[in-house]
Amino acid sequence: MTAIAGLVIGVLLGALGGGGSILAVPALVYLGGLTFTEATAISLVAVGVSAVVSSVSHARRGNVRVGVAAAFVAAGAVASWAGKEVHTHLDDDLLMLLFSGLILVAAHRMLTACPSCTRAGEEAAGESVVDGSISVGWLLVAGMGVGFLTGLFGVGGGFVIVPVLTLALGFNMAKAIGTSLLIVAGNSLVALLIRGFDTVEWDLAMPFVIAMLIGSVVGARIAPKLPPTASLRAFASVLVAVAIANGAASAIALAR
Numbered sequence: 001m002t003a004i005a006g007l008v009i010g011v012l013l014g015a016l017g018g019g020g021s022i023l024a025v026p027a028l029v030y031l032g033g034l035t036f037t038e039a040t041a042i043s044l045v046a047v048g049v050s051a052v053v054s055s056v057s058h059a060r061r062g063n064v065r066v067g068v069a070a071a072f073v074a075a076g077a078v079a080s081w082a083g084k085e086v087h088t089h090l091d092d093d094l095l096m097l098l099f100s101g102l103i104l105v106a107a108h109r110m111l112t113a114c115p116s117c118t119r120a121g122e123e124a125a126g127e128s129v130v131d132g133s134i135s136v137g138w139l140l141v142a143g144m145g146v147g148f149l150t151g152l153f154g155v156g157g158g159f160v161i162v163p164v165l166t167l168a169l170g171f172n173m174a175k176a177i178g179t180s181l182l183i184v185a186g187n188s189l190v191a192l193l194i195r196g197f198d199t200v201e202w203d204l205a206m207p208f209v210i211a212m213l214i215g216s217v218v219g220a221r222i223a224p225k226l227p228p229t230a231s232l233r234a235f236a237s238v239l240v241a242v243a244i245a246n247g248a249a250s251a252i253a254l255a256r
Helices: 001-017 020-030 036-060 064-086 092-111 119-125 134-152 157-168 173-195 202-225 228-253
Strands: none
Touching: 001 020, 001 036, 001 119, 001 202, 020 036, 020 202, 020 228, 036 092, 036 173, 036 202, 064 134, 064 157, 064 173, 092 134, 092 157, 092 228, 134 157, 134 173, 157 173
């Protein structure tokens, strides 16, 4: 079942260019029967690998700023450790309830504040550049915030990184997305180093990651045939539905 989940998430990643990885944790918990901690460890591997693979094509087009990515990851390193420490002290059901809230935030940002966090959103929004109205200090704060989320939930945080890069540094969307992928890869590696690679169930992680990569190739072929705005709204609706279902199940479990 984990391989099937990886395939589906890979198709979403390939078709939309982002966002699909946030479904990795609930998919691994409910379809793979893993604990939240086990699922987030595998999610870090999956998110990191997919980000590295995706960033290669962006780097070839000159859309990756390595220095900015390194600064962002460095800012989030300590916060990632803090996120991991908080993770170890919280109940799995509470973590899933909080994670459901994060999914809702991601869905909201895809439709409003950050529609360009996905390939579909980038095509729908165009290549507009927002003026640099946020200070570099906020860039460091955002780096710490994303690092904390990565350590706590095992997510990449692209829905936070992309708007920060456009607002703080005036990146166009292509450069922001390309750089964010390298940041996601770096944050995932840092979080795995902090947790320890022995916390990953590799016999489950490898089939999941391989299936996800295959799915991303399929999704990339489907992408040109999808209407950007409609597909973005449909995916956001799926995220909302998953968040509500996860949140309800977690709340019921906590109430027992």
